[in-house]
Structures are given as structure tokens and as C-alpha cells.
Amino acid sequence: MKVFFAFVRKEFWHVLRDKRSMIILMGLPIVMMLLFGFALTSEVKNSEVGVLDFSKDETTRLLIDRFDQSKYFSVNKVLQSESEIEESFRRGEIRLVIVFPENFQANLLHSNKAQVRLIGDASDPNTSNIMINYASAIFRDYQNELFGQAKLPFQINTETRMLYNPQLKGAYSFVPGVMTLILMLLGAMMTSVSIVKEKETGTMEILLVSPMKPLLVVLSKAVPYLVLCFIDVIIILLMAVYVLDMPIVGSIPLLLAESLLFIFTALSLGLLISAVVDTQQVAMFISLVGFLMPALVFSGFMFPIENMPLPLQIVSNVVPTKWYYNIISNIMVKGLGFAFVMKQTAILFAMTVVFLAIAIKKFKVRLE
Structure with a gap:
């Protein structure tokens, strides 16, 4: 084992001296966390809104102020006619239009009923749908303030409660996703490139004739990336808590142990x-194209797997990122224990054994 640790120490120094590898290993997690946290978030904030107010009464002015003061909207255009709506959308000046009809306040106070139109730019349907839901919530809140105490016939009140993520922060979804993506890419890509580089330069043959067994020579090259990927996990968790204000609800030791298992899978x-x-x-x-797309598509991070056709749902079961993302989400966000992720853990462990067994067999074939 003394020879093995000597090889591991040599590989550590080799990796640490390679500035490009260190930038990828240590810089990529930080950059991706900052991008997903502040630039690529799915949350809708400060969306530009146009207002077409035919009523121009106290109630419409109050509602317009509420929209402008909301963190989700910014009222930056006052329209004078309906003909301006489509032109404003074409120029990209606004993403939502609120149309107040004539006598809005009078209808609301006298008949307890008033119409309002919300016109969204559905060229981005998801964002448009989110904005309309936010706008509808503002109108509902105002309506409840006016008539909340009134006993109207056949009144149905709904109470909404969001479990695990009441503030609907995007970090609760993308932090586990970024962890999954980074560990898969770095673990698989850096390890494969490192070993293949030895083959290209002709130094692998020199290493294989050393006193240590060929398999241990290969594994010694993977150990530094195991340690560095585990450091990346710690960096991501620290940024999630202290930069993105995302609490870790579940067990941190369990979270680290599951991450270590997935690192072994990637390696x-x-x-x-x-x-x-x-x-x-x-x-x-192979590492980028073969693993990046499956990691994004089949993990459940970007797209819900249950929305996919059945054949793609079946394919997702053989993608390791699906199981790790499920494990991390359950631990970090829901606070579940090992009993609830036992199945996913067993599948990841089995995948690791299968991948490693095939790799060992292939290496043996190449050595004969």
C-alpha cells in the first residue's frame, strides 16, 4: 500500500500543478452556482408591464401602484389605446399588459364584480403563465381586503400552502441539479481524460510495468479527482447556505455520504x-455530449420526467443522475432520512459496481 499512496501523492501534485484542470475543478462549481443563482433562475422578477386604464379612478391607480411596488413587476409603460398593445409587444418593451375597462371602481363597489384583462407575451409560455399567476394573486389579495369580511352567498375560500419551499425560491431546485451536473461531468470527464492522456503520451506503459498492480495504478489516478470532487460538494453546499440563503433541512452526514457514492459512480x-x-x-x-445531455434531460432537474413519453421514462432509469438528483432533493429540501432514499442508493451502488466491473474487465483485456 505504501507504493499505492506514493502513486496517489504523485497524481495529486500532477493535478495541482495543472492550472487549467484546477480552474475547471474549482472554478466551474462557483461559476455555475452564481449563474444559476442570479442569472439563470426560473423565478420571474421585475418584469416590465404596460397598463391601459380606461377607468382612471382611485382603485385602478391603487392597483397600478401595487404592481409597480411588487418585486415581480415594474410598470414602465402607460398605453392610450388597444392598438398600442401589439406594437409594444413587438418592440419587446413589455411582457404583460393590464387592461382596466371603463367604470372599473363603480362596478367593483356597486355590483361586487369588475372585469380586468391580462394580456401576456406567450412567445415564452412558461414565463407568461407565471406572470399572469402573479398578477392574478395581486388582484385576489386586493379583493380579499375589500370583501374579505363580507358574507357573500355561495362563497368558496381556498387556502394555499406550499410545503418545503414556501417562498418558491429557484435555489431549492437548481442547487441539487447543479451538484448532480458538476459531479457527473467533472468526475467522468477529468478521470477519463487523465488516464487517456497517459496512453497518448506513452507513459501508461511505463506506469504499468511498475511494481504495483495495473488496476491499482489506474485507481491511483482517480483518487485525486475523488477528493477534489468532494471538495466541490462542500463548496456548493456552503454557497447554497451563505450566498443563496438555502437551508439544508436533512442530515448533512447522509448528504455527504450519498454525494461520495455518486462521485464513485462518476469516477x-x-x-x-x-x-x-x-x-x-x-x-x-463522450463525457460532455454523452453525459451532459442525459444529465440535463433525464435527471428531472430541468424537465419533469413524468411529463415525458413512456419510452423516455424507461431510459431515464439507467441514467445515474436521475437517482442522485432524487436523493439530494429529498435530503436537502424535504429533510428525509436514509429509509426514504434506500432504493435510490441501492440502484446507484449497483450501477457503480457494474461500471467498475466492466472497466476492470476492459483494462485486463488491454493488458494481455
Whole structure:
């Protein structure tokens, strides 16, 4: 084992001296967390709104002020006629229009009923739908203030409660997703490229004739990336708590243990890639293209898996990122224990064993 640790120490120094690798390993998690946290968030804030007010009464002015003071909207255009609506959308000046009809206040106070139109830019249907829901909530809040105490016939009151993420913060979704994506890419890509690089330069043969067994030589090259990926997990968790204000509800030791298991899964995939390819370009292409798209599509991070056709749902079961994302979301956001992620953990462990067994077999074939 003394020889093995000597090889590991050598690989650590080799990785630490490679500035480009260190920038990718340490810089990528920070950049992705900042991008997803502040630039690529799915939350809708400060959306530009136009107002067409035919009533121009006290109630409409109050409602317009509420929209403008909301963190979700910014009223930046006052329209004079309906003909201006489509032109404003075409120019990209606004993303939502609120149309108040004539006698809005009178109808609301005398008949307890008033109409208002919300016109959204559905070229981005998800964002438009979110904005209309936010706007409808503002109108409902104002209506409840006016008539909340009145006993109207056949009145139905609904109470909404959001579990686990009452403020609907995007961080609760993308932090587990970013962890999944980073560990899969870095673990698989960096390991495969590192070993294939030795093959390209011809130094792998020199390492394999050393006193240590060939398998241990290969594993020694994966150990530094295991440690550095685990450091990335800690960095992401610290940024989630102290930068993005996302609490970790569940057990931190369990979270770290599951992350360590997934790192082993990613590293075993990297070893498998390095066993079947001979150039760094091919290894990087397989790692990026072969793992990036499945990690995004089939993890459940970007798109709900249950919305996919049945064949794609079946395919998602063989993608490791699906199971890890499910585990991390359950621990971090829902605060669940090991009993609730036991199935996903067993599947990840089985995948790791299978990938590692195939990689070892391939390496043995190459050595004969």
C-alpha cells in the first residue's frame, strides 16, 4: 500500500500543478452556482408591464401602484389605446399588459364584480403563465381586503400552502441539479481524460510495468479527482447556505455520504470511458455530449420526467443522475432520512459496481 499512496501523492501534485484542470475543478462549481443563482433562475422578477386604464379612478391607480411596488413587476409603460398593445409587444418593451375597462371602481363597489384583462407575451409560455399567476394573486389579495369580511352567498375560500419551499425560491431546485451536473461531468470527464492522456503520451506503459498492480495504478489516478470532487460538494453546499440563503433541512452526514457514492459512480464511468478510447478528444466528447445531455434531460432537474413519453421514462432509469438528483432533493429540501432514499442508493451502488466491473474487465483485456 505504501507504493499505492506514493502513486496517489504523485497524481495529486500532477493535478495541482495543472492550472487549467484546477480552474475547471474549482472554478466551474462557483461559476455555475452564481449563474444559476442570479442569472439563470426560473423565478420571474421585475418584469416590465404596460397598463391601459380606461377607468382612471382611485382603485385602478391603487392597483397600478401595487404592481409597480411588487418585486415581480415594474410598470414602465402607460398605453392610450388597444392598438398600442401589439406594437409594444413587438418592440419587446413589455411582457404583460393590464387592461382596466371603463367604470372599473363603480362596478367593483356597486355590483361586487369588475372585469380586468391580462394580456401576456406567450412567445415564452412558461414565463407568461407565471406572470399572469402573479398578477392574478395581486388582484385576489386586493379583493380579499375589500370583501374579505363580507358574507357573500355561495362563497368558496381556498387556502394555499406550499410545503418545503414556501417562498418558491429557484435555489431549492437548481442547487441539487447543479451538484448532480458538476459531479457527473467533472468526475467522468477529468478521470477519463487523465488516464487517456497517459496512453497518448506513452507513459501508461511505463506506469504499468511498475511494481504495483495495473488496476491499482489506474485507481491511483482517480483518487485525486475523488477528493477534489468532494471538495466541490462542500463548496456548493456552503454557497447554497451563505450566498443563496438555502437551508439544508436533512442530515448533512447522509448528504455527504450519498454525494461520495455518486462521485464513485462518476469516477467509475470515467474509468470505463478511458478503457475503451485512446484519445483525449474522444474521451472529452463522450463525457460532455454523452453525459451532459442525459444529465440535463433525464435527471428531472430541468424537465419533469413524468411529463415525458413512456419510452423516455424507461431510459431515464439507467441514467445515474436521475437517482442522485432524487436523493439530494429529498435530503436537502424535504429533510428525509436514509429509509426514504434506500432504493435510490441501492440502484446507484449497483450501477457503480457494474461500471467498475466492466472497466476492470476492459483494462485486463488491454493488458494481455
